[in-house]
Amino acid sequence: DTGVSxxxxxxxxxxxxxxxxxxxxxxxxxxxxxxxxxxxQGPEFLTYFQNEAxxxxxxxxxxxxxxxxxxxxxxxxxxxxxxxxxxAMYLCAGKTGSSSDTQYFGPGTRLTVL
Amino acid sequence: GENVEQHPSTLSVQEGDSAVIKxxxxxxxxxxxPWYKQELGKRPQLxxxxxxxxxxKKDQRIAVTLNKTAKHFSLHITxxxxxxSAVYFCAAxxxxxxxxxxxxxxxxxxx
Numbered sequence: 001d002t003g004v005s006x007x008x009x010x011x012x013x014x015x016x017x018x019x020x021x022x023x024x025x026x027x028x029x030x031x032x033x034x035x036x037x038x039x040x041q042g043p044e045f046l047t048y049f050q051n052e053a054x055x056x057x058x059x060x061x062x063x064x065x066x067x068x069x070x071x072x073x074x075x076x077x078x079x080x081x082x083x084x085x086x087x088a089m090y091l092c093a094g095k096t097g098s099s100s101d102t103q104y105f106g107p108g109t110r111l112t113v114l
Numbered sequence: 115g116e117n118v119e120q121h122p123s124t125l126s127v128q129e130g131d132s133a134v135i136k137x138x139x140x141x142x143x144x145x146x147x148p149w150y151k152q153e154l155g156k157r158p159q160l161x162x163x164x165x166x167x168x169x170x171k172k173d174q175r176i177a178v179t180l181n182k183t184a185k186h187f188s189l190h191i192t193x194x195x196x197x198x199s200a201v202y203f204c205a206a207x208x209x210x211x212x213x214x215x216x217x218x219x220x221x222x223x224x225x
Contacts, residue, residue, distance in 0.1 A: 042215030
């Protein structure tokens with residue numbers, strides 16, 4: 001167990017609905033990353049935070065996606081007006097400061113858009 | 115753009131044999147190379163990593179080698195066991211930045 005938790009673990013929604021996922025890293029994780037993984041593929045980077053500051057966003061992150069980390073602890077990822085192509089596993093990972101390179105992944109939230 | 119290629123996509127070995135998975139990265143500034151194991155429906159778990167100032171690293175039955183000139187790194191698993199069966203992902207990053215993952219290798223170890 002990496003100590004990183006994600007909720008919900010599964011989400012089924014209808015096309016056009018909004019969904020929000022939550023990631024809770026451990027307190028030492030000042031960096032928090034979001035990735036998306038589709039079936040048979042490796043995780044793809046979406047965005048990351050250093051404490052509460054969002055430092056980088058992938059071009060995969062369309063304007064329907066928004067992420068926050070308001071207090072530098074937990075983070076949320078919201079998808080507005082979901083599309084079937086958004087169906088994937090959404091993974092978050094935490095990392096401590098510059099003394100460590102290791103990213104510790106949460107169990108993921110599997111999103112299915114009908 | 116940044117890219118990591120991984121081969122083979124599937125690998126079947128007999129228990130006790132060795133398995134080798136190879137990756138190539140495109141960004142010469144990459145300096146950190148982790149390997150993750152992902153079992154069906156579970157999170158990716160780090161099994162070994164290597165930094166660019168080291169050419170080889172071992173941890174029991176697992177080893178990773180890095181060739182910076184060729185921008186190539188490999189995972190070696192010796193004396194494979196059925197519980198090694200999973201999908202393995204290589205990744206590359208620079209300055210502890212985001213990870214760029216390969217497409218994965220499904221390893222099956224037959225008893």
